[in-house]
Amino acid sequence: MKLNDEYKELAWQGLWKNNPGIVQLLGLCPLLAVTSTLTNAIGLGIATLFVLICSNATVSAIRHWVPKEIRIPIFVLIIASFVTCVQLLMNAYTFGLYQSLGIFLPLIVTNCAIIGRAEAYASKNPIKQATFDGLMMGLGFLLILMLLGAVREILGQGTLFDGANLLLGEWASILRVEVFKLDSQFLLAILPPGAFMAMGLFIALKNAIDDKVAAAKPKAVNTEISRVRVNFDEK
Amino acid sequence: MVLSIKTAVSRNAKILALFAIVCTAIVGLVHSLTKDQIVFQQQQDLLRNLNSIIAEDSYNNVIYQDCLILPNDALATAEPQKIYRARNNEKLIAAAITTVAPDGYSGNIELLIAININGSVSGVRTLKHQETPGLGDKIEVRKSDWIKSFNTKKLASKSDGRWLVKKDGGMFDQFTGATITPRAVVKAVRNTVIYFNEHQDKLFESASNCQNNDSVKDTL
Numbered sequence: 001m002k003l004n005d006e007y008k009e010l011a012w013q014g015l016w017k018n019n020p021g022i023v024q025l026l027g028l029c030p031l032l033a034v035t036s037t038l039t040n041a042i043g044l045g046i047a048t049l050f051v052l053i054c055s056n057a058t059v060s061a062i063r064h065w066v067p068k069e070i071r072i073p074i075f076v077l078i079i080a081s082f083v084t085c086v087q088l089l090m091n092a093y094t095f096g097l098y099q100s101l102g103i104f105l106p107l108i109v110t111n112c113a114i115i116g117r118a119e120a121y122a123s124k125n126p127i128k129q130a131t132f133d134g135l136m137m138g139l140g141f142l143l144i145l146m147l148l149g150a151v152r153e154i155l156g157q158g159t160l161f162d163g164a165n166l167l168l169g170e171w172a173s174i175l176r177v178e179v180f181k182l183d184s185q186f187l188l189a190i191l192p193p194g195a196f197m198a199m200g201l202f203i204a205l206k207n208a209i210d211d212k213v214a215a216a217k218p219k220a221v222n223t224e225i226s227r228v229r230v231n232f233d234e235k
Numbered sequence: 236m237v238l239s240i241k242t243a244v245s246r247n248a249k250i251l252a253l254f255a256i257v258c259t260a261i262v263g264l265v266h267s268l269t270k271d272q273i274v275f276q277q278q279q280d281l282l283r284n285l286n287s288i289i290a291e292d293s294y295n296n297v298i299y300q301d302c303l304i305l306p307n308d309a310l311a312t313a314e315p316q317k318i319y320r321a322r323n324n325e326k327l328i329a330a331a332i333t334t335v336a337p338d339g340y341s342g343n344i345e346l347l348i349a350i351n352i353n354g355s356v357s358g359v360r361t362l363k364h365q366e367t368p369g370l371g372d373k374i375e376v377r378k379s380d381w382i383k384s385f386n387t388k389k390l391a392s393k394s395d396g397r398w399l400v401k402k403d404g405g406m407f408d409q410f411t412g413a414t415i416t417p418r419a420v421v422k423a424v425r426n427t428v429i430y431f432n433e434h435q436d437k438l439f440e441s442a443s444n445c446q447n448n449d450s451v452k453d454t455l
Contacts, residue, residue, distance in 0.1 A: 036368070066250070067243075067246070069243075069247055070247045070250065070251050073251060074250075077254050077255060077258045078258065080258075081258040081261055081262050084262045084265075085261065085262060085265040088266055089265065089269060091269065091276070092269035092272035092273045092276060093272070095276040095279075095280060099280075156368075187367075187369045
């Protein structure tokens with residue numbers, strides 16, 4: 001029963017309350033840079049999700065063998081290895097997407113959300129929970145990427161799923177939806193400033209919803225997750 | 236005390252080294268598994284580009300293996316460029332040359348230019364650029380047909396005044412709000428055509444000297 005609550009809490013934290021995209025504001029560089037189309041956003045989101053799950057699981061699995069003095073370099077090593085593998089795999093099997101994500105794939109390494117989860121959660125909790133945490137945090141990040149990508153693509157080019165065939169193969173060309181026809185593109189939505197503005201609006205919207213909910217039930221119990229500090233015993 | 240620090244350091248060093256070895260081994264394994272597929276994808280991509288500007292049925296050699304590396308000074312670029320030669324039963328048909336327009340609005344514009352044996356342009360494609368989305372990126376074929384305006388164009392002489400954007404008195408459209416980008420592309424294509432016209436014989440006769448093409452299966 002208690003375990004179930006823990007999973008619920010993890011999901012709630014990752015998807016909403018502590019969302020890496022709009023609350024922790026981690027990984028802003030890829031978030032803002034590649035979300036000019038929905039396809040790019042999904043591609044990077046899935047890559048990040050995959051790395052996050054793998055790194056969380058691995059970090060959790062080895063947590064008893066890693067002395068705390070050298071845990072950071074080891075986490076970096078693990079994350080960098082996974083990112084390199086993802087990069088190689090995408091280069092081999094989704095070449096078009098690899099080209100359009102370009103430099104932002106290796107930058108997943110520097111996404112603080114990943115090392116942040118490794119340090120704050122995975123290194124102190126069992127594998128199952130850590131993996132689930134990675135899944136939820138990754139999904140939270142993916143959702144924000146998709147939202148931003150969709151909004152910017154609709155405003156900027158008037159389409160959705162433009163270039164989906166790069167990610168999913170040729171059949172996916174039919175997914176492309178022309179929402180409305182634009183003679184010239186709405187530049188602001190495509191360029192980084194538009195990304196910042198859309199991002200700001202999302203954060204404001206989230207806060208507004210939170211305020212509304214809080215106002216509706218003022219005596220809501222604050223279910224802060226209680227993290228147990230684990231000391232690494234010197235053996 | 237000294238001893239315990241020493242043992243701690245050496246223990247940590249060993250653990251770190253172990254992790255480094257394991258991680259490197261995994262990356263190495265994935266690399267060796269995906270290596271061929273990546274080369275294959277790059278070749279396919281190149282072939283797609285080549286076939287979009289040289290009619291696929293006009294030649295029958297393995298075009299990406301019939302490739303010559305051009306020295307830096309040939310097209311005044313920072314990196315050596317490549318030329319791919321299309322032949323039909325040893326008869327020369329066309330050549331595709333990679334080049335860089337260094338004077339784009341934001342950085343280099345990488346181009347692939349195919350020229351028929353008679354000196355007319357068979358087609359031009361933009362391979363890579365960082366021009367402003369919505370303005371300068373109309374040099375991409377999926378955004379605009381502008382790049383196709385080079386097709387079948389010939390250069391009459393080295394100082395052919397038509398090979399400029401309209402704003403400069405030439406025959407190529409500029410884009411609303413972006414003149415620098417098309418100007419840079421026109422200039423790079425013109426220089427490539429000039430180079431091709433002057434060195435045609437040598438370009439077709441020299442033996443292939445590009446590397447890394449051996450591991451790919453014959454896909455034609």
